Amino acid sequence: MATEPAASRSNPALVREAQTAMYQRAMRTLPGGTDSNFRAWGDDTIYVDRGKGGYVWDIDGNEYIDLRMGYGPVILGHGDDRVDDYVNERMRKGVSFSLTSEDEVQAMELVKELTGWVDKVRMTVSGTEATMHAMRIARAYTGRDRIVKFEGQYHGVHDYALISVAPDVMSELGDADAPVRLAWGRGIPDAVADTIIPARYNNIDALRRLFEARGEEIAAIIVEPVLGNAQGIMPKPGFHQAMRALTEEFGILLIFDEVKTGFRFAKGGAAEFFGVTPDLATYAKAMGNGYPAAAFGGREEVMSVLPDKVSHGGTYAGNRIAAAAAVKTLQIIRDTDALEVVHATGRRVQAGLREVLNPTGLPYHFTGHPSMFGIMFSEVEASEYRDWATTDHELYDAVAVGMHARGAMPEPDSREPWFFCEAHAQGDIVDRVVTIFSDSLDAALEARAHGDIGPEPSGAMSHPAAG
Numbered sequence: 001m002a003t004e005p006a007a008s009r010s011n012p013a014l015v016r017e018a019q020t021a022m023y024q025r026a027m028r029t030l031p032g033g034t035d036s037n038f039r040a041w042g043d044d045t046i047y048v049d050r051g052k053g054g055y056v057w058d059i060d061g062n063e064y065i066d067l068r069m070g071y072g073p074v075i076l077g078h079g080d081d082r083v084d085d086y087v088n089e090r091m092r093k094g095v096s097f098s099l100t101s102e103d104e105v106q107a108m109e110l111v112k113e114l115t116g117w118v119d120k121v122r123m124t125v126s127g128t129e130a131t132m133h134a135m136r137i138a139r140a141y142t143g144r145d146r147i148v149k150f151e152g153q154y155h156g157v158h159d160y161a162l163i164s165v166a167p168d169v170m171s172e173l174g175d176a177d178a179p180v181r182l183a184w185g186r187g188i189p190d191a192v193a194d195t196i197i198p199a200r201y202n203n204i205d206a207l208r209r210l211f212e213a214r215g216e217e218i219a220a221i222i223v224e225p226v227l228g229n230a231q232g233i234m235p236k237p238g239f240h241q242a243m244r245a246l247t248e249e250f251g252i253l254l255i256f257d258e259v260k261t262g263f264r265f266a267k268g269g270a271a272e273f274f275g276v277t278p279d280l281a282t283y284a285k286a287m288g289n290g291y292p293a294a295a296f297g298g299r300e301e302v303m304s305v306l307p308d309k310v311s312h313g314g315t316y317a318g319n320r321i322a323a324a325a326a327v328k329t330l331q332i333i334r335d336t337d338a339l340e341v342v343h344a345t346g347r348r349v350q351a352g353l354r355e356v357l358n359p360t361g362l363p364y365h366f367t368g369h370p371s372m373f374g375i376m377f378s379e380v381e382a383s384e385y386r387d388w389a390t391t392d393h394e395l396y397d398a399v400a401v402g403m404h405a406r407g408a409m410p411e412p413d414s415r416e417p418w419f420f421c422e423a424h425a426q427g428d429i430v431d432r433v434v435t436i437f438s439d440s441l442d443a444a445l446e447a448r449a450h451g452d453i454g455p456e457p458s459g460a461m462s463h464p465a466a467g
């Protein structure tokens with residue numbers, strides 16, 4: 001391992017002059033100086049100028065290899081000319097009519113084609129809307145009100161999704177045998193929270209007990225196939241299959257929230273990757289390479305509650321920009337080896353990180369899928385959100401922050417995985433990521449030896465990433 005961090009620094013001293021000024025300006029108008037709590041990093045809030053391929057530049061001109069990729073959507077690379085040129089061409093015909101264009105029909109046909117099991121599907125603008133509508137459809141179809149969701153899973157910012165998401169302190173989730181509904185922040189009515197039943201991921205026995213006790217009240221279980229907001233913790237072998245069988249036994253719908261995994265893990269998303277067919281699924285992120293394209297869809301019979309029995313609409317639903325972006329992005333995913341490139345790149349980075357980590361003797365595990373993985377410093381492989389607390393996330397956070405200073409930008413919160421895009425395969429990006437990680441790990445271990453790695457920020461609203 002390199003011992004002289006300065007040698008490989010591409011940002012010897014991160015300049016923050018323009019960003020400090022922008023932060024002060026933005027703070028006068030935007031709460032937290034930004035449009036999303038998940039990017040409100042106080043004095044360290046990053047103000048972006050541009051991105052291209054696997055790189056991003058802030059307004060001070062600091063260059064980073066981007067390992068956040070906007071929390072996952074940018075599957076091909078920033079400013080992908082194939083997508084941008086197509087969107088530009090289509091948008092000149094007008095973008096918003098509240099009438100339906102061929103672009104929307106074509107985009108949703110591609111979702112059907114790539115997933116292979118979705119019969120009917122509609123566009124939304126965000127993943128939040130997609131999960132909100134999928135949950136409503138499940139309630140309408142079954143005539144039951146309650147939805148089971150797993151601790152540590154993030155399904156967006158609507159009231160029904162913000163339960164037991166990402167506390168720093170695990171005791172807030174309640175007893176392991178009797179999880180409590182933990183609303184994330186104020187303003188979520190008890191009556192709404194009461195319809196959500198939190199459960200522990202990867203614990204099929206507890207789920208059976210829950211279904212046996214309350215199955216007749218439960219419309220659906222919504223699951224992100226991996227814990228995308230806890231470093232992509234994977235299901236135990238057979239977990240999804242067992243959950244599929246259990247939901248069928250109790251007449252409960254299975255919703256796969258594929259906002260992060262869709263068109264990333266495989267052309268057909270996590271359903272294809274794990275070989276499990278849910279009843280409903282939600283998509284966003286990778287389907288539009290960063291444009292605000294999202295969708296919810298599912299089996300014909302379940303989706304048949306639309307349009308007559310359930311409300312769904314939206315001024316921007318199926319807007320031309322998002323629809324055209326989805327058409328081109330999904331065509332590229334269908335017709336090229338883009339996803340194989342993304343997966344191979346993730347595997348190359350993992351191989352490089354192993355070479356750095358193995359000689360240190362530090363206990364670690366890669367979580368997630370090569371296209372979207374995390375590094376957990378722990379002896380035991382995590383299987384649910386509560387396990388994250390037992391990992392050495394202070395060390396991880398110190399490494400991540402160190403990587404920023406050296407020119408690569410993972411999320412500075414250990415819960416969010418690194419995201420890879422097709423453009424990361426270009427040039428020396430893979431080697432640089434490994435070197436930057438190595439240098440940052442050295443520096444973090446040295447800081448630890450001097451007792452310099454401080455505690456995690458406290459309080460549930462600090463800044464856990466859940467974008």
Ligand code: PMP
Pocket residue numbers: 071125126127128129131154155156157224228257258259260284294466467
């Ligand atoms: N579901 C999952 C699994 C997500 O990761 C996210 C966003 N990170 C959402 C839903 C919400 O999507 P959006 O931010 O587009 O509302």
